[in-house]
């Protein structure tokens with residue numbers, strides 16, 4: 001790994017004036033504590049269904065803005081001055097400011113916190129393009145890890161966060177699923193991007209002399225067959241553009257990076273080959289997060305998607321029964337994902353007569369995206385039906401479906417014009 005994690009000052013930063021964009025990632029990574037949002041209640045149910053309500057501040061109820069400080073999180077200034085990283089770890093404004101390379105004055109300036117969209121990676125990352133595409137009026141805020149982007153939004157350092165959730169070749173981004181349950185943020189949109197990877201290296205390099213290739217694990221997975229043919233050592237780093245930045249800044253001879261053409265141009269590297277992903281049509285879907293849910297209206301005619309997460313009671317046929325609430329109402333499922341319930345990975349199931357206990361070693365949370373809006377009565381009924389049997393159910397968001405595919409190709413004039421404003 002090229003980066004050391006921990007609360008650290010980014011290198012090569014330039015002093016910021018209030019209201020200007022942050023060009024370096026914020027590094028808040030060290031003190032990340034588990035933030036559990038699933039608390040089993042005495043009845044054995046973990047939580048009720050939480051449908052978005054207009055005007056509710058989800059961040060205020062989360063462990064991040066914990067009642068441990070004994071005050072209601074009513075003002076923005078309060079949020080910024082003392083924020084908790086969960087389970088007792090406290091991050092004060094001076095630490096946040098130091099991590100983001102800002103002065104306290106800059107951090108407290110409303111024009112600085114306004115209109116930022118947090119993403120994971122450095123400029124040139126695909127996530128940055130997704131952030132610009134989905135939030136064109138917001139200024140991108142680079143973060144060095146997924147969780148830092150969640151924190152930036154939770155702690156009012158940004159107004160939106162854009163995170164990759166799945167790729168057509170590499171599959172689901174599990175880390176983002178796991179963070180969705182730990183932070184009480186809301187999905188308010190999605191965007192898809194065509195991903196066209198390039199093999200890049202220091203100017204004058206040739207493909208044959210590369211011994212190592214660095215990139216984000218997803219990008220390495222998407223180019224797996226190509227890299228095996230090259231017989232190089234694969235090295236995982238935090239993001240694709242970060243890989244290009246490392247090769248360029250450290251002048252690494254014999255080391256390639258996989259990233260976008262734009263990242264190669266930003267960091268002054270040669271593109272040795274373009275379109276190196278194993279399947280040409282390579283699409284990543286990103287979600288847009290906000291502290292507040294999207295308030296939908298009945299007059300909105302766009303197609304909507306709703307994302308939920310739930311757990312199941314133990315026993316045969318429970319998943320079948322859970323999913324049948326959608327089938328019964330002709331509701332189309334767009335995605336089903338299961339993840340280990342990290343807060344409760346092992347369950348003890350008593351027999352009916354209470355004389356024996358069976359240990360179930362794997363306990364899962366199910367993430368489902370279905371086509372439909374919370375404004376639709378059939379969707380409300382389906383969730384009410386599911387709630388009857390699911391010990392835990394949470395609505396992650398109900399948001400308009402992204403119908404158009406953005407590209408990162410230089411042939412896409414609209415996208416390139418948008419990007420050139422920021423280079």
Ligand SMILES: O=C(O)C(=O)C[C@]1(C(=O)O)C=C[C@@H](O)C=C1
Nearest residue numbers: 125126127164216218239240284
């Ligand atoms: O590394 C980047 O450039 C990212 O934006 C991350 C990411 C991902 O996590 O999937 C985004 C799109 C591509 O699929 C490869 C990597």
